[in-house]
Amino acid sequence: MENNYFDSKILEEILNIPSPTGYTKNMLNYLQKELDNMNLEYKISNKGALLATIKGKDSNKSITFSAHIDTLGAIVSQVKSNSRLSINQIGGYMMNSVEGENVIIHTRNGKKYEGTLQTIKPSIHIDGNDAKDLKRDCKNYEIVIDEQVSEPQDVYNLGIEVGNIVSFDTRTRITKSGFIKSRYLDDKASVAAILHVIRYIKLNDIKPKCDINFLFSNYEEVGHGASSFIPDNTVEFIAVDMGCPGENQNSSEYDVCICTKDSNGPYDYELINKLVDTCKENNINYKLDIYPNYGSDATAALKAGMDARFALIGPGIFASHGYERTHISSIIETEKLIISYIKS
Numbered sequence: 162m163e164n165n166y167f168d169s170k171i172l173e174e175i176l177n178i179p180s181p182t183g184y185t186k187n188m189l190n191y192l193q194k195e196l197d198n199m200n201l202e203y204k205i206s207n208k209g210a211l212l213a214t215i216k217g218k219d220s221n222k223s224i225t226f227s228a229h230i231d232t233l234g235a236i237v238s239q240v241k242s243n244s245r246l247s248i249n250q251i252g253g254y255m256m257n258s259v260e261g262e263n264v265i266i267h268t269r270n271g272k273k274y275e276g277t278l279q280t281i282k283p284s285i286h287i288d289g290n291d292a293k294d295l296k297r298d299c300k301n302y303e304i305v306i307d308e309q310v311s312e313p314q315d316v317y318n319l320g321i322e323v324g325n326i327v328s329f330d331t332r333t334r335i336t337k338s339g340f341i342k343s344r345y346l347d348d349k350a351s352v353a354a355i356l357h358v359i360r361y362i363k364l365n366d367i368k369p370k371c372d373i374n375f376l377f378s379n380y381e382e383v384g385h386g387a388s389s390f391i392p393d394n395t396v397e398f399i400a401v402d403m404g405c406p407g408e409n410q411n412s413s414e415y416d417v418c419i420c421t422k423d424s425n426g427p428y429d430y431e432l433i434n435k436l437v438d439t440c441k442e443n444n445i446n447y448k449l450d451i452y453p454n455y456g457s458d459a460t461a462a463l464k465a466g467m468d469a470r471f472a473l474i475g476p477g478i479f480a481s482h483g484y485e486r487t488h489i490s491s492i493i494e495t496e497k498l499i500i501s502y503i504k505s
């Protein structure tokens with residue numbers, strides 16, 4: 162049996178591929194290459210999602226797992242007269258969490274330029290308390306481009322224009338103590354987990370009782386990720402996305418988190434029972450929790466008309482949508498639950 166559940170290489174590689182919602186082509190190419198190497202069938206939707214299937218003994222029904230390849234990011238909304246760039250947010254995050262961050266501006270002709278996201282009053286020596294008290298609102302931020310530009314035309318000459326995608330430095334670190342710190346562990350930790358699961362199933366030649374689909378969605382952060390491309394024979398849909406450890410939460414960075422209710426209401430009671438039983442039978446460390454400000458790809462699927470039992474599981478990601486952190490064990494427990502559930 163292959164027992165190595167975690168190798169940080171895949172996670173580090175995918176965290177390194179900028180993929181704000183709407184700009185996920187490079188992530189898609191990466192997945193295609195990985196799945197080709199593992200000799201697994203897949204298809205790609207018009208919208209840019211990827212669906213891989215492992216055939217089971219019974220192909221009349223299937224279980225679909227999803228993880229999203231898109232992340233938060235920004236888009237250029239204006240080339241300002243001072244030759245800096247205003248942005249508009251992609252996805253929901255606090256502006257202070259990206260303040261002072263290095264960015265890449267991706268132009269439509271394939272060029273990449275570096276810059277920094279600063280407030281419009283970035284120096285305490287110039288603006289004093291005004292700099293401190295400035296409202297951390299998107300309109301008070303601008304990208305300072307690391308090119309010698311002094312007027313808007315200089316910026317346009319580089320190929321930078323309104324509508325360009327902006328990605329933030331992920332600042333990925335893996336500590337000796339097993340913590341992973343990075344932007345966009347939501348949901349790339351789960352994408353890495355699923356790629357490990359697929360490799361595990363292939364290496365160990367596991368034949369599931371029914372077909373198993375893995376849907377890699379690409380518009381989750383804006384709400385309509387898994388709204389299409391789910392096979393009709395899906396009887397259970399399990400979104401693999403982050404859990405939320407923090408003050409007054411039951412989740413942790415060490416266990417697989419199982420969400421019982423989020424902002425859209427309760428998840429399927431019976432399916433959660435099955436997942437909890439699977440954890441108990443296989444000594445998998447799990448935590449049940451509730452996330453009042455969360456919506457997942459399971460909801461996107463349900464709102465699009467899917468008729469299946471649905472659940473949400475995943476690694477516990479601290480400081481979600483900020484500079485996030487989890488522990489390797491949380492990803493491993495998530496992988497174990499997926500594998501054990503597929504085998505059960």
Ligand SMILES: [Zn+2]
Nearest residue numbers: 347348402403
């Ligand atoms: Zn997510």
